[in-house]
Amino acid sequence: MFEYFPGNYVWNLSVVATLNNGGFIDEVDRACKPVLQASQNGDDAGTEELYASWEAVANRLTDSARADESDGRAIAAADKYYRASLYTSQAERLQSPQWPGRNAAYQKSIDLLLKHVELSGKNLRPVEIPFEGASFPAYFVAAEALDGQPAPVIIQWNGLDSTKEMMYYSGFSAELARRGISTLMVDTPGTGEALRLRGLTSRFDTEVWAAACIDVLETMPEVDPDQIGIVGWSLGGYYAPRAAAFEKRLKLVVAWGANHDWGEVQRGRLNREGENPVPHYWDHVRWVWGADSMAEFLAIADEVSLDGVVEKITVPFLITHGANDRQINVKYAQRSYDQAVNSPERALRIFADPEGGTEHISIDNMPVVSAYIADWIADTFRAQRHPL
Numbered sequence: 001m002f003e004y005f006p007g008n009y010v011w012n013l014s015v016v017a018t019l020n021n022g023g024f025i026d027e028v029d030r031a032c033k034p035v036l037q038a039s040q041n042g043d044d045a046g047t048e049e050l051y052a053s054w055e056a057v058a059n060r061l062t063d064s065a066r067a068d069e070s071d072g073r074a075i076a077a078a079d080k081y082y083r084a085s086l087y088t089s090q091a092e093r094l095q096s097p098q099w100p101g102r103n104a105a106y107q108k109s110i111d112l113l114l115k116h117v118e119l120s121g122k123n124l125r126p127v128e129i130p131f132e133g134a135s136f137p138a139y140f141v142a143a144e145a146l147d148g149q150p151a152p153v154i155i156q157w158n159g160l161d162s163t164k165e166m167m168y169y170s171g172f173s174a175e176l177a178r179r180g181i182s183t184l185m186v187d188t189p190g191t192g193e194a195l196r197l198r199g200l201t202s203r204f205d206t207e208v209w210a211a212a213c214i215d216v217l218e219t220m221p222e223v224d225p226d227q228i229g230i231v232g233w234s235l236g237g238y239y240a241p242r243a244a245a246f247e248k249r250l251k252l253v254v255a256w257g258a259n260h261d262w263g264e265v266q267r268g269r270l271n272r273e274g275e276n277p278v279p280h281y282w283d284h285v286r287w288v289w290g291a292d293s294m295a296e297f298l299a300i301a302d303e304v305s306l307d308g309v310v311e312k313i314t315v316p317f318l319i320t321h322g323a324n325d326r327q328i329n330v331k332y333a334q335r336s337y338d339q340a341v342n343s344p345e346r347a348l349r350i351f352a353d354p355e356g357g358t359e360h361i362s363i364d365n366m367p368v369v370s371a372y373i374a375d376w377i378a379d380t381f382r383a384q385r386h387p388l
Contacts, residue, residue, distance in 0.1 A: 006039075007040070010277065014093060020365075021366075047095055048095065048099065053091075054091035055105075061080045062112065065084065074119045078119035088105060096283060106197070123142060126140075136194040137193045138187065142182045152229070156172065156232070157191075157209075157233075158234070161191075163191060164193070181374075182223060188206070190203075201290030202288050202289050205246075228249060229253065229381070230243055230252075230254070237260075240254065242306065251381075255317075258332045259328055261332060263298070263301035263304050265327075265328060266301045275360075306335075306339070317340050317346045319333050319337055320372070322351050355368065
């Protein structure tokens, strides 16, 4: 993996994600260079300084985009708003839950992305998912059905610290749309806007989120209700298989990075085993799960396991994993595969050198893995629609 900040794995994740999701190397260098020395003080120190440096680049892009827009150069403006949103989002991701500027920074990333969508005419629209007297937000990208019929759809879920905006930046919905498949990118409770702006925290029984998403999708005339699948990356490698095990309206599931026993991983991290995904890690996980203490958090984390769960998956199940994943050991991918004995079509794909994609959720070569998953989904839906 490209490592701009030597020895600082967590900060490097944001750099690599940014470059894989459309960031320009010169702009990323301008954002990173002023905080290169600060990165040597550990993951937690200097994150506000990092945000200020990345924000300065985003603000220059925004000013330039506004000038383009006023001169009628909508295409150039849209591209700049996109990158400004991307840089703001990746820098916000590294902040402490207690940072007072966090909600405003996150809202800024949303506003910039929606400005990009407005000017570019991109096929993306916000959707609300009613849930237990409240709602959580999503983006929907509708594909043009290749055969004139309502299109299959994938529900895409975050991990511990990503957002629906990051799912859009990844280009995965575009890969699916090229194959005639729509995407619902969701900030489930505990992630993105649902957590930051609405205070909705995570839970282990994720089939309730899946049911809420499917209920909405079934009202959309452009969606084939018999071809709804689900993809989750990182901690979504637990969330999505858990949902598919119990919500039988789902017709396929992908763990984009296995996460078979997250509670076990947390106890390992207490012993400094493996890398953390974000700075201020223990504050972050308590925030996500609504836990007031470490004891409460660990009790919750012990529920986040697929032991005794993946056996209940009765639809096609793909697991992808990086051979050199420094957050979640590759052994968890094998465990999910070995236990999913009732899936009629289970597949395990480990990405290793020299092809790349060896890191967590294959973030070091994400476009290649994204295309691989999209092809598997398209082939699986096609086989379901036209069985031999």
